[in-house]
């Protein structure tokens with residue numbers, strides 16, 4: 078064999094190996110999606126992760142804080158159980174995952190990156206953080222500046238953009254639209270409205286929540302912005318955070334007094350297979366649940382606290398109605414529950430974080446949060462459906478189908 082022929086042979090061999098490797102990647106990706114969906118279906122739709130905040134230096138200045146939280150050592154509850162001592166009694170709970178005070182932002186995100194990924198596959202995904210004021214919801218969802226401190230929202234967006242780029246080699250093209258709103262005193266505020274200041278609302282805007290027959294949610298007059306990179310979303314998040322209503326209570330100086338809802342709509346199409354997908358990622362930082370007596374709120378703050386408590390109790394009414402399989406679920410009793418209706422009552426993949434504080438002074442609040450989370454964990458809301466459309470079906474009809 079001549080040198081030329083042997084080189085040709087080598088190239089052919091390499092090409093065959095490359096084609097096989099590409100085939101294996103596609104097959105592995107299909108398997109990943111299938112396994113992930115099977116796991117979610119087996120687990121039911123609303124999953125619950127619990128995260129315990131570390132003691133903060135000003136709450137444990139002498140290192141003398143009494144430990145009220147411990148973790149069961151049994152093998153079956155490892156990483157899933159949490160025990161709380163309240164008024165001399167031990168209360169035990171278990172969830173899909175429990176993160177102790179030492180869990181890093183990275184440890185937390187690793188556990189949910191597959192869930193985030195499924196928004197790109199055409200699912201509706203909803204992740205929300207619930208818990209007492211100062212228990213770490215904003216830290217979990219948004220995080221702090223610095224690579225290691227970034228929370229779920231920036232990490233999810235980084236992953237979505239990175240993965241969407243890598244899927245380009247398989248023929249996928251994605252278009253993404255972001256919107257951000259807050260619900261403050263039962264009123265929706267558009268955090269990306271041009272020229273918006275925290276004290277004034279753009280006139281004439283209605284912000285009416287609507288769900289269509291396919292479970293897609295829109296809020297009228299809400300600003301939606303096309304985003305092409307993590308940097309685009311980061312600058313929108315900065316804009317939104319300036320607009321957010323932040324007040325001061327005795328519980329947490331930087332306490333967020335509103336529910337914050339970040340929505341990323343994802344439209345994907347594959348030129349080679351003709352497939353189209355439409356996914357949604359909802360990331361929600363709820364306002365803190367707190368008792369009126371404990372927060373020391375008066376005047377405007379008291380009104381805010383009452384509105385927050387009303388919408389959080391509407392959330393628990395909805396969850397309890399779903400858990401009991403009631404015919405009527407009172408989604409319309411608050412803006413928050415009506416907005417979340419497709420996530421709570423339908424076909425999306427929903428994960429709730431219950432954030433808890435470790436201090437003995439918060440034991441009562443922690444017990445309430447853990448009990449609520451157990452009810453949420455027991456809810457089965459149906460099977461998540463992927464919103465996808467193939468080219469052949471689009472020839473006959475313009476509607477998206479679920480599959």
Ligand SMILES: Nc1ncnc2c1ncn2[C@@H]1O[C@H](COP(=O)(O)OP(=O)(O)OP(=O)(O)O)[C@@H](O)[C@H]1O
Nearest residue numbers: 130209210211212213214215216329332333364365
């Ligand atoms: N896992 C953690 N590691 C380190 N610091 C944390 C952690 N969780 C929370 N913190 C810190 O605790 C404080 C309160 O947390 P955070 O603001 O996230 O609470 P929150 O539940 O969002 O409160 P609110 O309901 O008032 O918005 C912040 O200073 C935050 O940085």
